[in-house]
Amino acid sequence: MKEKVKSSLLHRNVLGALGMLLPVICIIGGLFVSDKAESWWYSISVTYYITPALPVILGSCGLFLICYRSYDTIDTVINILSGICALLVVLFPCENPYELEKVGFFQIPVGISNIIHSISALSLFGLLAYNIGWLFTKGNNEINNRIYKICSYSMIVVMAAFLIVLLLGAFGLNYPKWLVMIGETILLLLFGFAWLVKGQLFKF
Numbered sequence: 001m002k003e004k005v006k007s008s009l010l011h012r013n014v015l016g017a018l019g020m021l022l023p024v025i026c027i028i029g030g031l032f033v034s035d036k037a038e039s040w041w042y043s044i045s046v047t048y049y050i051t052p053a054l055p056v057i058l059g060s061c062g063l064f065l066i067c068y069r070s071y072d073t074i075d076t077v078i079n080i081l082s083g084i085c086a087l088l089v090v091l092f093p094c095e096n097p098y099e100l101e102k103v104g105f106f107q108i109p110v111g112i113s114n115i116i117h118s119i120s121a122l123s124l125f126g127l128l129a130y131n132i133g134w135l136f137t138k139g140n141n142e143i144n145n146r147i148y149k150i151c152s153y154s155m156i157v158v159m160a161a162f163l164i165v166l167l168l169g170a171f172g173l174n175y176p177k178w179l180v181m182i183g184e185t186i187l188l189l190l191f192g193f194a195w196l197v198k199g200q201l202f203k204f
Helices: 002-031 045-049 053-067 073-091 110-138 142-170 179-198
Strands: none
Touching: 002 045, 002 053, 002 179, 045 053, 053 073, 073 110, 110 142, 110 179, 142 179
16 A cells, blocks of 8 residues: 555656656757757747657656546546646647648648647646635645646646737737746646645655
8 A cells, every 4th residue: 555655646746747847958959959940949839840758758647647646536536637738749849830730640731730639738738727716725734735826727727828819919019929938837837736745755
């Protein structure tokens, strides 16, 4: 039983660490690439085209989530769905600044791939926020539960703000495109931190 608990904690810590490292490695990796588009740093998703960090790390997160088993069925289902969304984000890249017409593992038109990518990414963060804010809080540690709720609600606020900005952008608002990178980074750091607390790497 102790070994199972240790394995579960390790699993959570690996997920948390990968989540927090993803934006850092994507940005650092991109800095060492020459002949890249000026907009390469506008979002983590766009770094897919210049560094393998996104498919490797997010793909690993997806597999970890799919393989993760909790004590409650709902937790397991949410993790599996999150993992599937993470893999879809990897398999179907977003729009690119390199004028590639067909992209991704299946080499489909970039417009279709971008739609699948965007829906999958939004679903992924939504599922992660739900997991952290409503399933992680089943424990008796009140401090940890507050941390989970803060992380979850913060993720929801960031996603809502992001959608509002995109909507206003569709109506002509000229906003800095790098805001996408900022939003994605905040979401991943919140996700990673919550999982590291759940894995007891950070104890409160």
